[in-house]
Amino acid sequence: MPTPVPRSSLPGPRAPRGRLDALYAEVQRRDPGEPEFHQAVREVLDSLGPSLARHPEFAEPGLMERVAEPERQIVFRVPWQDDSGTTRVNRGFRVEFSSTLGPYKGGLRFHPSVNLGIVKFLAFEQVLKNALTGLGLGGGKGGSDFDPRGRSEPEVMRFCQSFMTELHRHVGEHTDIPAGDIGVGGREIGFLFGQYRRITNRWEPGVLTGKGRDWGGSALRSQSTGYGNVLYAAHLLRTRGEELAGRRVVVSGSGNVAVHSIEKAQELGAHVLTASDSDGCVVDEKGIDVPLLREIKEVERGRISAYAERRGASARYLPGGRVWDVPADVALPSATQNELDAGAALALLRHGVRVVSEGANMPTTPEAIRILQGAGVAFGPGKAANAGGVVTSAFEMQQNAQRDTWSSAWVEERLALVMRTIHDTCAETAALHGAPGNHVLGANIAAFERLAAAMLAQGVV
Numbered sequence: 001m002p003t004p005v006p007r008s009s010l011p012g013p014r015a016p017r018g019r020l021d022a023l024y025a026e027v028q029r030r031d032p033g034e035p036e037f038h039q040a041v042r043e044v045l046d047s048l049g050p051s052l053a054r055h056p057e058f059a060e061p062g063l064m065e066r067v068a069e070p071e072r073q074i075v076f077r078v079p080w081q082d083d084s085g086t087t088r089v090n091r092g093f094r095v096e097f098s099s100t101l102g103p104y105k106g107g108l109r110f111h112p113s114v115n116l117g118i119v120k121f122l123a124f125e126q127v128l129k130n131a132l133t134g135l136g137l138g139g140g141k142g143g144s145d146f147d148p149r150g151r152s153e154p155e156v157m158r159f160c161q162s163f164m165t166e167l168h169r170h171v172g173e174h175t176d177i178p179a180g181d182i183g184v185g186g187r188e189i190g191f192l193f194g195q196y197r198r199i200t201n202r203w204e205p206g207v208l209t210g211k212g213r214d215w216g217g218s219a220l221r222s223q224s225t226g227y228g229n230v231l232y233a234a235h236l237l238r239t240r241g242e243e244l245a246g247r248r249v250v251v252s253g254s255g256n257v258a259v260h261s262i263e264k265a266q267e268l269g270a271h272v273l274t275a276s277d278s279d280g281c282v283v284d285e286k287g288i289d290v291p292l293l294r295e296i297k298e299v300e301r302g303r304i305s306a307y308a309e310r311r312g313a314s315a316r317y318l319p320g321g322r323v324w325d326v327p328a329d330v331a332l333p334s335a336t337q338n339e340l341d342a343g344a345a346l347a348l349l350r351h352g353v354r355v356v357s358e359g360a361n362m363p364t365t366p367e368a369i370r371i372l373q374g375a376g377v378a379f380g381p382g383k384a385a386n387a388g389g390v391v392t393s394a395f396e397m398q399q400n401a402q403r404d405t406w407s408s409a410w411v412e413e414r415l416a417l418v419m420r421t422i423h424d425t426c427a428e429t430a431a432l433h434g435a436p437g438n439h440v441l442g443a444n445i446a447a448f449e450r451l452a453a454a455m456l457a458q459g460v461v
């Protein structure tokens with residue numbers, strides 16, 4: 001257990017480093033057993049020294065403390081009946097972290113690993129990610145420890161209906177706008193929206209994003225996290241004088257982000273060799289066949305091993321295998337938090353990796369980031385590189401507010417523009433603070449400064 005630090009002992013604004021350490025100790029004391037949340041906060045606090053040196057006003061007592069404390073945390077019971085008529089009880093969460101820059105915005109994750117600490121870390125990351133987009137979005141996240149694996153569609157529907165029966169009182173188009181994340185895709189958003197509409201008797205499409213195209217959804221919403229990350233990786237490569245075309249790329253995961261990362265990287269001429277799930281990975285020397293991968297993962301909701309069985313001689317399945325052991329120029333971790341550890345970073349380096357860009361949220365451990373950055377690898381942190389999903393969610397909200405529908409071409413053009421701006425903001429902010437090329441520092445400082453300035457303007461709330 002860390003030593004508790006009483007609030008009164010926090011040093012004043014003239015000692016920013018000491019204050020940041022004291023705040024971190026306080027977060028550990030107050031939120032025990034939430035290592036992912038501690039990790040996310042630590043990384044941000046470790047970045048802020050140069051910013052506080054330039055902006056003493058951000059060291060005002062109480063401001064940093066509010067950045068690290070959610071505005072509201074909701075935990076609720078989700079009872080539902082399985083197909084045999086047995087009552088099951090899951091736990092639901094919504095952490096409404098910050099509404100300084102706009103309504104709470106962020107996805108829902110349905111996965112057995114979900115707990116309050118995981119949701120809190122995701123919500124904290126989301127606040128900064130959303131600030132970085134330059135759009136009017138606050139940050140939040142939610143989910144449940146419900147495991148959709150092996151559940152029938154009627155079971156998933158009943159679960160979603162029960163989840164929304166409680167969640168509906170907390171969300172709304174001007175209050176809190178959930179979307180998808182792991183385990184929550186278009187099907188689940190449909191069930192959630194249907195229940196919200198039924199309970200509230202309102203056609204309020206702006207309450208959820210990731211809806212179907214025919215009923216208020218945006219073109220490219222499901223593609224945009226993966227597409228955006230590939231664009232970010234391409235910008236990172238370009239600053240090193242390289243193009244994505246012809247590069248060998250490894251992608252982890254086989255969900256929404258991974259599939260669309262593979263699709264976009266291939267469209268830009270890259271050679272994508274891998275995909276994975278929690279059981280193992282596939283390596284396909286001919287390049288991943290996206291239609292086959294989608295058939296298995298999205299239509300059949302099967303396992304990645306089936307890919308190798310059906311693809312033929314070019315593909316092999318490695319039970320328990322890691323994509324990081326496959327030689328590549330670019331790595332796009334797109335599965336889940338802390339999947340790329342120090343050992344994986346060293347393996348990637350041995351094979352000459354030059355760019356790592358995070359499609360998932362916090363997939364790279366702090367030690368792995370240090371190893372990669374220390375070796376000169378261009379590293380795109382998730383809160384910048386995977387912001388494309390929430391950016392297109394904001395486009396969906398804009399279309400809903402205007403009762404308009406944008407073309408795919410228009411969404412893609414705007415997405416590319418925002419991703420470019422996010423990349424340039426991170427690069428310029430890093431250079432300004434004496435750490436050229438360090439997009440972790442650039443992203444954290446740029447996001448924090450936008451948030452902190454707005455918090456100061458809005459007073460102690």
Ligand code: GLU
Nearest residue numbers: 106107179181389390393
């Ligand atoms: N879950 C996604 C993320 O991690 C999307 C959030 C949203 O669109 O609200 O950014």
